[in-house]
Amino acid sequence: MASSSSASPNPVLVKNEPVYDPEKDYAGGCYMKPRHIVVRGTHEEMGYELAKIARSEYGVAALPKYTNATYGTAHRAYMERNFPYMALYTKGVLSAFGLDEDDVEHDATQVTYDFSSLPAGYEGKKDDVMDFNFCTFALLPVEKTEGNRVLAARNFDLFTMNLWKGLLGVPLDENDHGFMERSVVIEKHPTDGGYKTILVGGMEMLCPWVDGMNEKGLYFTLLSDPYAIGKEGSPMSGGEMNGIAFQTLGPMILEKCSTVAEAKREILLNRVLFRFLTGHMVLVDASGDGTIFEIDVKTQQYVFTDRKAGNPMFCTNHPVSSYPDPKSFPEYKPDQEMNTFLRMDRLNDIYHNKKDTAFVNKGEGPLVHEDAMAMMDTCHCAFVDNDIAQCRDRERTVINTAADLTKREICVQFYVRDVEPIPGSNRMKDVMTKRYTFGF
Numbered sequence: 374m375a376s377s378s379s380a381s382p383n384p385v386l387v388k389n390e391p392v393y394d395p396e397k398d399y400a401g402g403c404y405m406k407p408r409h410i411v412v413r414g415t416h417e418e419m420g421y422e423l424a425k426i427a428r429s430e431y432g433v434a435a436l437p438k439y440t441n442a443t444y445g446t447a448h449r450a451y452m453e454r455n456f457p458y459m460a461l462y463t464k465g466v467l468s469a470f471g472l473d474e475d476d477v478e479h480d481a482t483q484v485t486y487d488f489s490s491l492p493a494g495y496e497g498k499k500d501d502v503m504d505f506n507f508c509t510f511a512l513l514p515v516e517k518t519e520g521n522r523v524l525a526a527r528n529f530d531l532f533t534m535n536l537w538k539g540l541l542g543v544p545l546d547e548n549d550h551g552f553m554e555r556s557v558v559i560e561k562h563p564t565d566g567g568y569k570t571i572l573v574g575g576m577e578m579l580c581p582w583v584d585g586m587n588e589k590g591l592y593f594t595l596l597s598d599p600y601a602i603g604k605e606g607s608p609m610s611g612g613e614m615n616g617i618a619f620q621t622l623g624p625m626i627l628e629k630c631s632t633v634a635e636a637k638r639e640i641l642l643n644r645v646l647f648r649f650l651t652g653h654m655v656l657v658d659a660s661g662d663g664t665i666f667e668i669d670v671k672t673q674q675y676v677f678t679d680r681k682a683g684n685p686m687f688c689t690n691h692p693v694s695s696y697p698d699p700k701s702f703p704e705y706k707p708d709q710e711m712n713t714f715l716r717m718d719r720l721n722d723i724y725h726n727k728k729d730t731a732f733v734n735k736g737e738g739p740l741v742h743e744d745a746m747a748m749m750d751t752c753h754c755a756f757v758d759n760d761i762a763q764c765r766d767r768e769r770t771v772i773n774t775a776a777d778l779t780k781r782e783i784c785v786q787f788y789v790r791d792v793e794p795i796p797g798s799n800r801m802k803d804v805m806t807k808r809y810t811f812g813f
Contacts, residue, residue, distance in 0.1 A: 385414040386422045392558065392787070392809055399806060404533055405556055405771065405787040407575075409811070413562035416458045420465030420579065423559070424484055427578040428469060431486040431555065432548060436470055436479040437611025445477030448614055452482065455643055456617065456625045458567050462579060482621065483610040484578040487550045489538040499606030502540050503650075505765045506713050507531055508583075508596040509752040510688040511720060511745050512680060515661025519739040523661045523778035526745035527594050528770045529553075529574075529583055530711075530754040533788065537606075553771045557581050558785065558811055567628040571811050573774055573785055577609065580624035588813045589631035590659025590778040593623035595652050597690045600670055603647030616644030619652060626656070633662040637677055640666055645675070655688050659778045667692045687720045689713040689752075708799060711764040716752050723748055746775050755801040757794045769803065782812035 388411035395403035410426065412419040427433040439445040452460040463481035464474045472479060507530035515523050534540060535549045556575035563569070569588040574581040583595040599605070609618060617625060622645055630636045633656050645668065657663040663680035665688050676694045680686035690713035696702060699721070702714040709715055727736030731747040734740070754770045756762040773786040789804035 383422070385412055385418045386426075387411040387413050387562075388560075389426065393806065399789045399804070402790045404551065404790055405554055405806075407556040407558060407785075407787055409558045409560075411560040411562070413564065415565040416461035416563055416567070417465040417468075419561055419563065420462035420481075421469050422465070423578045424466040424469035424481075427484045427486055431578065433484055433486050433578070436466070436472075436481055436484070437608060438478055439480055439611055440613050442477045444613055444615065445480070448480065448482070449477060451616060451644075456621075456629075458563070458628050459621070459625065461565070466579065480611040480614055482614075483580065483618065485576060485609050486578060487536075487552070487555060487576055488609075489535055489543075489545070489549045491537050491541065491543060495537075495541055495543060498541055499537065502765070503605040504599065505768065506597065506599070506690040506711050506763060507754065507768065508690065509716055509720070509749060510594060510596060510655050511748045512655070512657055512663045512686040513740045513745050514680075514683055514685050516683050517740050519741050520779070521661075522742070522780070523590070523657065523659055524740070524742045524745050524776070525592065525657055525778070526742075526749045526773070526775040527584065527596075527655075528749050528752055528754065529772040529774070530764070530768055530770050532765060533767045533769045533771065552576070556772065556787065558809075560811070563628070568631070569813060570624065570627045571783060571813075572624060572627075573772065573783065573811075577620065580621050582620040582623070584772075584774050584776075584783070585623050585627050586776060586778065586781070586783050587627040587631070588781065590781055591627060591631055591633070591636065592657045592776050592778055592783075593626060593636075594655045594774070595620065595623060596655065596688055598651055598653040598667065598692055599690065600692050600695070601647065601651035601653070601668055602670055602673070603651035605650055607648050609648045614646070614648075616646045618648045619645055619650075619654075620648065623654060631658070632660070633658045633664050637664065637666075641675055653688065653692065655686075657686075657776075657778060659781075665693050667694050669694065685720075685724055687717055689716045689720075691717070708761050709763040710756065710799070711754060711762045711768075719751060720748055723751060742775060742777060746773075749773055749775075755791065755803045757799050757801050761799055770805070773805065775808070780812065782810055784808040784810045
Protein backbone atom coordinates (compact mmCIF):
# COMPACT_ATOMS: atom_id res chain seq x y z
CA MET A 374 0.00 0.00 0.00
CA ALA A 375 1.21 3.50 -0.80
CA SER A 376 1.93 5.20 2.49
CA SER A 377 2.61 8.68 3.77
CA SER A 378 5.72 7.83 5.75
CA SER A 379 8.42 9.44 3.60
CA ALA A 380 10.42 12.12 5.37
CA SER A 381 9.88 15.78 4.54
CA PRO A 382 11.41 18.93 6.03
CA ASN A 383 7.98 20.56 5.67
CA PRO A 384 5.65 19.41 8.50
CA VAL A 385 2.55 20.12 6.36
CA LEU A 386 3.73 18.68 3.04
CA VAL A 387 4.35 15.09 4.14
CA LYS A 388 4.85 13.64 0.67
CA ASN A 389 5.05 14.79 -2.94
CA GLU A 390 6.37 11.91 -5.03
CA PRO A 391 5.66 10.16 -8.33
CA VAL A 392 3.37 7.16 -7.99
CA TYR A 393 5.79 5.38 -10.34
CA ASP A 394 8.68 6.12 -12.70
CA PRO A 395 7.09 6.35 -16.17
CA GLU A 396 10.36 5.81 -18.05
CA LYS A 397 11.57 2.93 -15.90
CA ASP A 398 8.37 1.15 -14.90
CA TYR A 399 6.52 1.59 -18.20
CA ALA A 400 9.27 2.05 -20.78
CA GLY A 401 8.15 2.60 -24.35
CA GLY A 402 5.93 5.59 -23.67
CA CYS A 403 3.63 6.35 -20.75
CA TYR A 404 0.85 8.92 -21.07
CA MET A 405 0.09 9.44 -17.38
CA LYS A 406 2.57 10.70 -14.78
CA PRO A 407 0.61 10.75 -11.50
CA ARG A 408 1.95 12.05 -8.21
CA HIS A 409 1.04 11.07 -4.66
CA ILE A 410 0.71 14.15 -2.46
CA VAL A 411 0.06 13.99 1.28
CA VAL A 412 -0.65 17.06 3.41
CA ARG A 413 -1.26 17.24 7.15
CA GLY A 414 -2.20 20.40 9.05
CA THR A 415 -4.95 22.96 9.37
CA HIS A 416 -7.12 23.55 6.34
CA GLU A 417 -5.51 26.92 5.79
CA GLU A 418 -2.04 25.34 5.90
CA MET A 419 -3.05 22.54 3.53
CA GLY A 420 -4.63 25.01 1.11
CA TYR A 421 -1.45 27.06 1.14
CA GLU A 422 0.81 24.07 0.42
CA LEU A 423 -1.38 22.68 -2.37
CA ALA A 424 -1.64 26.09 -4.01
CA LYS A 425 2.15 26.48 -3.81
CA ILE A 426 2.54 23.16 -5.60
CA ALA A 427 0.07 24.28 -8.26
CA ARG A 428 2.11 27.43 -8.83
CA SER A 429 5.61 25.98 -8.74
CA GLU A 430 5.10 22.57 -10.35
CA TYR A 431 1.93 22.84 -12.45
CA GLY A 432 2.34 26.31 -13.90
CA VAL A 433 -0.75 27.98 -12.42
CA ALA A 434 -0.02 31.69 -12.72
CA ALA A 435 -3.24 33.22 -11.40
CA LEU A 436 -6.65 32.44 -9.94
CA PRO A 437 -9.82 33.04 -11.98
CA LYS A 438 -11.82 36.16 -11.25
CA TYR A 439 -15.46 36.56 -10.35
CA THR A 440 -17.60 38.72 -12.64
CA ASN A 441 -17.69 41.27 -9.85
CA ALA A 442 -17.29 41.56 -6.08
CA THR A 443 -20.96 40.80 -5.48
CA TYR A 444 -20.39 37.22 -6.61
CA GLY A 445 -17.15 36.99 -4.66
CA THR A 446 -18.69 38.26 -1.44
CA ALA A 447 -21.72 35.99 -1.72
CA HIS A 448 -19.63 32.94 -2.61
CA ARG A 449 -17.38 33.50 0.39
CA ALA A 450 -20.42 33.80 2.68
CA TYR A 451 -21.87 30.63 1.18
CA MET A 452 -18.67 28.68 1.90
CA GLU A 453 -18.41 30.03 5.43
CA ARG A 454 -21.95 28.79 6.08
CA ASN A 455 -22.04 25.52 4.09
CA PHE A 456 -18.42 24.40 3.70
CA PRO A 457 -16.39 26.20 6.38
CA TYR A 458 -13.37 23.99 5.69
CA MET A 459 -13.29 25.38 2.15
CA ALA A 460 -13.44 28.92 3.54
CA LEU A 461 -10.27 28.04 5.46
CA TYR A 462 -8.65 26.41 2.42
CA THR A 463 -9.19 29.58 0.42
CA LYS A 464 -7.30 31.69 2.95
CA GLY A 465 -4.24 29.55 2.34
CA VAL A 466 -4.75 29.58 -1.42
CA LEU A 467 -5.06 33.36 -1.55
CA SER A 468 -1.91 33.70 0.55
CA ALA A 469 0.02 31.39 -1.78
CA PHE A 470 -0.93 33.63 -4.70
CA GLY A 471 0.10 36.77 -2.83
CA LEU A 472 -3.45 37.98 -2.30
CA ASP A 473 -5.14 39.33 0.81
CA GLU A 474 -7.28 36.83 2.73
CA ASP A 475 -10.24 39.21 2.38
CA ASP A 476 -9.93 39.27 -1.43
CA VAL A 477 -13.32 38.83 -3.14
CA GLU A 478 -12.10 39.44 -6.69
CA HIS A 479 -10.58 35.97 -7.17
CA ASP A 480 -12.21 32.56 -6.81
CA ALA A 481 -9.88 30.49 -4.62
CA THR A 482 -12.22 27.51 -4.20
CA GLN A 483 -10.60 25.66 -7.11
CA VAL A 484 -7.03 25.72 -8.41
CA THR A 485 -7.33 24.25 -11.89
CA TYR A 486 -4.36 23.36 -14.07
CA ASP A 487 -3.55 22.04 -17.57
CA PHE A 488 -6.61 23.60 -19.23
CA SER A 489 -5.04 25.45 -22.17
CA SER A 490 -6.22 28.90 -23.25
CA LEU A 491 -7.82 29.15 -26.68
CA PRO A 492 -7.13 31.81 -29.32
CA ALA A 493 -9.81 34.35 -30.14
CA GLY A 494 -12.74 32.85 -31.99
CA TYR A 495 -12.39 29.32 -30.65
CA GLU A 496 -14.18 29.58 -27.30
CA GLY A 497 -17.62 29.12 -28.84
CA LYS A 498 -16.56 25.91 -30.58
CA LYS A 499 -16.42 23.90 -27.35
CA ASP A 500 -20.09 22.98 -27.73
CA ASP A 501 -19.26 21.05 -30.91
CA VAL A 502 -16.95 18.62 -29.10
CA MET A 503 -18.64 18.15 -25.72
CA ASP A 504 -21.29 15.59 -26.73
CA PHE A 505 -20.01 12.23 -25.50
CA ASN A 506 -20.50 9.33 -23.09
CA PHE A 507 -17.91 8.32 -20.55
CA CYS A 508 -17.46 6.43 -17.28
CA THR A 509 -18.91 3.21 -15.86
CA PHE A 510 -19.49 2.13 -12.24
CA ALA A 511 -20.44 -1.07 -10.41
CA LEU A 512 -21.18 -1.76 -6.73
CA LEU A 513 -21.49 -5.41 -5.74
CA PRO A 514 -24.23 -6.30 -3.23
CA VAL A 515 -22.68 -6.45 0.23
CA GLU A 516 -25.10 -9.25 1.11
CA LYS A 517 -23.39 -11.54 -1.44
CA THR A 518 -19.69 -10.64 -1.20
CA GLU A 519 -16.94 -12.59 0.48
CA GLY A 520 -16.92 -11.57 4.14
CA ASN A 521 -19.73 -9.05 3.42
CA ARG A 522 -17.14 -6.60 2.13
CA VAL A 523 -18.25 -3.42 0.36
CA LEU A 524 -16.67 -3.64 -3.10
CA ALA A 525 -16.96 -1.17 -5.98
CA ALA A 526 -15.12 -0.36 -9.21
CA ARG A 527 -15.28 2.28 -11.90
CA ASN A 528 -13.77 3.35 -15.22
CA PHE A 529 -12.99 7.01 -15.80
CA ASP A 530 -12.99 7.60 -19.57
CA LEU A 531 -11.98 10.82 -21.27
CA PHE A 532 -9.67 12.31 -23.87
CA THR A 533 -5.98 11.50 -23.97
CA MET A 534 -5.22 14.90 -25.40
CA ASN A 535 -4.96 18.49 -24.28
CA LEU A 536 -8.03 20.47 -23.26
CA TRP A 537 -8.79 22.69 -24.98
CA LYS A 538 -6.31 23.14 -27.79
CA GLY A 539 -5.82 19.48 -28.60
CA LEU A 540 -9.53 18.78 -28.60
CA LEU A 541 -10.18 21.63 -31.06
CA GLY A 542 -7.15 21.05 -33.28
CA VAL A 543 -5.24 24.15 -32.18
CA PRO A 544 -1.42 23.78 -32.25
CA LEU A 545 0.05 23.09 -28.81
CA ASP A 546 2.76 24.97 -26.97
CA GLU A 547 5.63 23.16 -25.28
CA ASN A 548 4.05 23.69 -21.85
CA ASP A 549 0.65 22.26 -22.79
CA HIS A 550 -0.23 18.89 -21.23
CA GLY A 551 -2.82 16.22 -21.97
CA PHE A 552 -6.00 15.76 -19.97
CA MET A 553 -5.20 13.88 -16.73
CA GLU A 554 -1.63 13.36 -17.93
CA ARG A 555 -0.47 14.95 -14.69
CA SER A 556 -3.00 13.25 -12.45
CA VAL A 557 -2.74 13.20 -8.67
CA VAL A 558 -3.67 11.18 -5.63
CA ILE A 559 -4.04 13.65 -2.76
CA GLU A 560 -4.35 12.64 0.89
CA LYS A 561 -5.49 15.23 3.39
CA HIS A 562 -5.05 14.79 7.13
CA PRO A 563 -6.71 17.83 8.76
CA THR A 564 -5.76 18.77 12.31
CA ASP A 565 -8.55 21.30 12.86
CA GLY A 566 -11.63 19.19 12.17
CA GLY A 567 -13.08 17.10 9.37
CA TYR A 568 -12.35 13.57 8.23
CA LYS A 569 -9.17 12.41 6.52
CA THR A 570 -9.69 11.97 2.78
CA ILE A 571 -8.07 10.50 -0.32
CA LEU A 572 -8.93 12.08 -3.67
CA VAL A 573 -8.02 10.48 -7.02
CA GLY A 574 -8.06 12.39 -10.29
CA GLY A 575 -6.54 15.63 -11.41
CA MET A 576 -6.91 18.93 -13.29
CA GLU A 577 -7.52 20.68 -9.95
CA MET A 578 -5.10 20.77 -7.05
CA LEU A 579 -7.34 21.60 -4.08
CA CYS A 580 -10.09 19.03 -4.67
CA PRO A 581 -9.06 16.91 -7.68
CA TRP A 582 -11.87 14.98 -9.26
CA VAL A 583 -13.38 12.40 -9.86
CA ASP A 584 -13.08 9.81 -7.04
CA GLY A 585 -12.66 9.97 -3.29
CA MET A 586 -12.92 8.11 0.01
CA ASN A 587 -12.69 9.14 3.64
CA GLU A 588 -11.45 7.41 6.77
CA LYS A 589 -15.00 6.32 7.65
CA GLY A 590 -15.35 4.39 4.40
CA LEU A 591 -17.64 6.87 2.64
CA TYR A 592 -16.92 6.93 -1.10
CA PHE A 593 -18.02 9.10 -4.00
CA THR A 594 -17.43 9.10 -7.72
CA LEU A 595 -18.67 11.33 -10.54
CA LEU A 596 -19.92 10.19 -13.94
CA SER A 597 -21.06 12.12 -16.98
CA ASP A 598 -24.79 12.66 -17.47
CA PRO A 599 -25.25 14.55 -20.76
CA TYR A 600 -29.02 14.52 -20.21
CA ALA A 601 -28.67 16.97 -17.31
CA ILE A 602 -29.03 20.72 -17.77
CA GLY A 603 -25.83 22.72 -17.72
CA LYS A 604 -23.22 24.46 -19.83
CA GLU A 605 -20.64 21.81 -20.71
CA GLY A 606 -17.19 23.22 -21.31
CA SER A 607 -17.81 26.16 -18.99
CA PRO A 608 -15.01 27.35 -16.66
CA MET A 609 -14.80 25.32 -13.47
CA SER A 610 -14.66 28.38 -11.23
CA GLY A 611 -14.85 32.16 -11.28
CA GLY A 612 -17.32 34.22 -13.27
CA GLU A 613 -20.86 33.98 -11.89
CA MET A 614 -19.96 31.08 -9.59
CA ASN A 615 -22.42 30.58 -6.75
CA GLY A 616 -23.33 27.69 -4.49
CA ILE A 617 -20.98 24.72 -4.78
CA ALA A 618 -19.55 23.34 -8.01
CA PHE A 619 -20.51 19.73 -8.73
CA GLN A 620 -16.83 18.72 -8.78
CA THR A 621 -16.34 20.13 -5.27
CA LEU A 622 -19.47 18.55 -3.81
CA GLY A 623 -17.89 15.13 -3.29
CA PRO A 624 -14.81 16.39 -1.44
CA MET A 625 -17.07 18.51 0.78
CA ILE A 626 -19.20 15.48 1.63
CA LEU A 627 -16.14 13.40 2.49
CA GLU A 628 -14.88 15.99 4.97
CA LYS A 629 -18.27 16.38 6.69
CA CYS A 630 -20.13 13.05 6.41
CA SER A 631 -19.61 9.41 7.36
CA THR A 632 -22.65 7.71 5.78
CA VAL A 633 -24.81 7.90 2.68
CA ALA A 634 -27.71 9.14 4.82
CA GLU A 635 -25.63 12.05 6.10
CA ALA A 636 -24.42 12.79 2.57
CA LYS A 637 -27.97 12.99 1.23
CA ARG A 638 -28.90 15.54 3.85
CA GLU A 639 -25.78 17.56 3.06
CA ILE A 640 -26.61 17.60 -0.64
CA LEU A 641 -30.16 18.77 0.05
CA LEU A 642 -28.80 21.69 2.08
CA ASN A 643 -26.71 22.93 -0.83
CA ARG A 644 -27.11 24.64 -4.17
CA VAL A 645 -25.22 22.46 -6.70
CA LEU A 646 -23.97 24.09 -9.89
CA PHE A 647 -22.73 22.17 -12.95
CA ARG A 648 -19.46 23.50 -14.33
CA PHE A 649 -17.34 21.99 -17.14
CA LEU A 650 -19.49 18.83 -17.31
CA THR A 651 -23.00 17.79 -16.33
CA GLY A 652 -23.11 14.61 -14.31
CA HIS A 653 -24.47 12.42 -11.56
CA MET A 654 -22.81 11.24 -8.36
CA VAL A 655 -22.52 7.78 -6.86
CA LEU A 656 -22.24 7.53 -3.07
CA VAL A 657 -21.42 4.36 -1.11
CA ASP A 658 -20.61 3.87 2.57
CA ALA A 659 -18.95 1.16 4.64
CA SER A 660 -22.29 -0.49 5.48
CA GLY A 661 -22.97 -1.18 1.81
CA ASP A 662 -25.61 1.51 1.39
CA GLY A 663 -25.41 3.14 -2.02
CA THR A 664 -27.26 5.83 -3.93
CA ILE A 665 -27.05 7.79 -7.17
CA PHE A 666 -27.68 11.53 -6.87
CA GLU A 667 -29.15 13.33 -9.88
CA ILE A 668 -30.78 16.66 -10.66
CA ASP A 669 -34.03 15.98 -12.51
CA VAL A 670 -33.91 17.51 -15.96
CA LYS A 671 -37.54 18.70 -15.88
CA THR A 672 -38.17 19.73 -12.28
CA GLN A 673 -34.57 20.46 -11.20
CA GLN A 674 -35.38 18.60 -8.00
CA TYR A 675 -32.59 16.66 -6.29
CA VAL A 676 -33.37 12.93 -6.52
CA PHE A 677 -31.72 9.80 -5.13
CA THR A 678 -31.91 6.27 -6.52
CA ASP A 679 -30.90 3.83 -3.79
CA ARG A 680 -29.35 0.39 -4.10
CA LYS A 681 -31.89 -2.32 -3.32
CA ALA A 682 -30.92 -4.92 -0.71
CA GLY A 683 -29.42 -8.03 -2.27
CA ASN A 684 -28.84 -6.31 -5.62
CA PRO A 685 -25.89 -4.59 -7.26
CA MET A 686 -25.94 -0.92 -8.25
CA PHE A 687 -24.71 0.16 -11.67
CA CYS A 688 -24.25 3.60 -13.20
CA THR A 689 -23.28 4.71 -16.70
CA ASN A 690 -24.23 7.96 -18.46
CA HIS A 691 -27.99 8.34 -18.42
CA PRO A 692 -30.16 9.45 -15.48
CA VAL A 693 -31.19 6.25 -13.73
CA SER A 694 -34.12 8.08 -12.17
CA SER A 695 -35.54 8.71 -15.67
CA TYR A 696 -34.53 5.36 -17.22
CA PRO A 697 -35.01 2.93 -14.31
CA ASP A 698 -34.93 -0.38 -16.25
CA PRO A 699 -34.22 -1.83 -19.72
CA LYS A 700 -37.87 -1.46 -20.74
CA SER A 701 -37.36 2.30 -20.72
CA PHE A 702 -34.15 2.26 -22.80
CA PRO A 703 -34.05 3.56 -26.38
CA GLU A 704 -32.71 1.25 -29.09
CA TYR A 705 -29.01 1.03 -29.87
CA LYS A 706 -26.76 -0.99 -32.17
CA PRO A 707 -24.54 -3.79 -30.79
CA ASP A 708 -21.38 -2.17 -32.15
CA GLN A 709 -22.08 1.08 -30.26
CA GLU A 710 -20.05 -0.26 -27.33
CA MET A 711 -19.81 3.01 -25.42
CA ASN A 712 -23.53 3.68 -25.66
CA THR A 713 -24.72 4.27 -22.11
CA PHE A 714 -27.71 1.94 -22.40
CA LEU A 715 -25.67 -0.84 -23.99
CA ARG A 716 -23.19 -0.71 -21.12
CA MET A 717 -25.97 -0.78 -18.53
CA ASP A 718 -27.51 -3.82 -20.23
CA ARG A 719 -24.08 -5.45 -20.43
CA LEU A 720 -23.44 -5.01 -16.71
CA ASN A 721 -26.81 -6.52 -15.84
CA ASP A 722 -26.32 -9.41 -18.25
CA ILE A 723 -22.88 -10.18 -16.83
CA TYR A 724 -24.11 -10.05 -13.26
CA HIS A 725 -27.15 -12.25 -13.84
CA ASN A 726 -25.21 -14.81 -15.93
CA LYS A 727 -22.19 -15.31 -13.71
CA LYS A 728 -21.42 -18.83 -14.89
CA ASP A 729 -20.68 -17.54 -18.39
CA THR A 730 -18.39 -14.71 -17.31
CA ALA A 731 -14.99 -14.07 -15.79
CA PHE A 732 -16.42 -14.05 -12.26
CA VAL A 733 -14.02 -15.89 -9.99
CA ASN A 734 -16.52 -18.31 -8.44
CA LYS A 735 -18.75 -18.57 -11.53
CA GLY A 736 -21.86 -17.91 -9.47
CA GLU A 737 -21.18 -20.83 -7.13
CA GLY A 738 -19.68 -18.82 -4.29
CA PRO A 739 -19.42 -15.32 -2.86
CA LEU A 740 -18.55 -12.33 -5.01
CA VAL A 741 -15.01 -10.95 -4.76
CA HIS A 742 -13.36 -7.69 -5.76
CA GLU A 743 -11.96 -9.20 -8.95
CA ASP A 744 -15.55 -9.64 -10.11
CA ALA A 745 -16.19 -5.89 -9.99
CA MET A 746 -12.90 -5.31 -11.79
CA ALA A 747 -13.84 -7.84 -14.47
CA MET A 748 -17.12 -6.01 -15.06
CA MET A 749 -15.22 -2.80 -15.66
CA ASP A 750 -12.92 -4.58 -18.11
CA THR A 751 -15.94 -5.41 -20.29
CA CYS A 752 -16.69 -1.66 -20.54
CA HIS A 753 -13.07 -0.56 -21.03
CA CYS A 754 -12.85 2.36 -23.47
CA ALA A 755 -10.24 1.82 -26.20
CA PHE A 756 -11.50 1.66 -29.78
CA VAL A 757 -10.19 1.94 -33.33
CA ASP A 758 -13.23 3.62 -34.90
CA ASN A 759 -14.55 5.91 -32.20
CA ASP A 760 -17.58 7.02 -34.19
CA ILE A 761 -18.86 3.46 -34.43
CA ALA A 762 -18.31 2.90 -30.71
CA GLN A 763 -20.03 6.21 -29.86
CA CYS A 764 -17.05 7.81 -28.16
CA ARG A 765 -14.81 10.72 -29.07
CA ASP A 766 -11.41 10.86 -30.72
CA ARG A 767 -8.67 9.45 -28.45
CA GLU A 768 -11.11 8.74 -25.66
CA ARG A 769 -9.67 6.10 -23.35
CA THR A 770 -10.15 4.67 -19.88
CA VAL A 771 -7.56 6.94 -18.27
CA ILE A 772 -8.14 5.79 -14.69
CA ASN A 773 -9.67 2.65 -13.21
CA THR A 774 -10.38 2.58 -9.49
CA ALA A 775 -11.45 -0.34 -7.32
CA ALA A 776 -12.56 0.51 -3.78
CA ASP A 777 -12.78 -1.84 -0.81
CA LEU A 778 -14.64 0.31 1.68
CA THR A 779 -14.50 -2.34 4.38
CA LYS A 780 -10.69 -2.18 4.32
CA ARG A 781 -10.69 1.59 3.60
CA GLU A 782 -8.58 1.00 0.49
CA ILE A 783 -8.74 2.30 -3.05
CA CYS A 784 -6.70 0.69 -5.85
CA VAL A 785 -5.87 2.73 -8.94
CA GLN A 786 -4.74 1.89 -12.48
CA PHE A 787 -3.54 4.54 -14.92
CA TYR A 788 -3.54 4.56 -18.73
CA VAL A 789 -0.11 3.96 -20.28
CA ARG A 790 -0.45 3.77 -24.09
CA ASP A 791 -2.13 2.11 -27.06
CA VAL A 792 -0.55 -1.02 -28.53
CA GLU A 793 -2.41 -2.23 -31.62
CA PRO A 794 -5.90 -2.96 -32.95
CA ILE A 795 -7.39 -6.28 -31.84
CA PRO A 796 -8.09 -8.35 -34.99
CA GLY A 797 -11.72 -9.06 -35.75
CA SER A 798 -13.03 -6.27 -33.55
CA ASN A 799 -13.24 -2.51 -33.21
CA ARG A 800 -11.21 -2.64 -30.01
CA MET A 801 -7.75 -1.23 -29.44
CA LYS A 802 -5.33 -3.14 -27.24
CA ASP A 803 -3.83 -0.79 -24.70
CA VAL A 804 -1.68 -0.93 -21.58
CA MET A 805 -2.72 0.05 -18.08
CA THR A 806 -0.40 0.24 -15.08
CA LYS A 807 -0.51 -2.28 -12.27
CA ARG A 808 -2.85 -1.43 -9.41
CA TYR A 809 -1.48 0.99 -6.82
CA THR A 810 -3.19 0.87 -3.44
CA PHE A 811 -3.91 3.83 -1.17
CA GLY A 812 -5.74 3.77 2.14
CA PHE A 813 -5.97 4.60 5.81
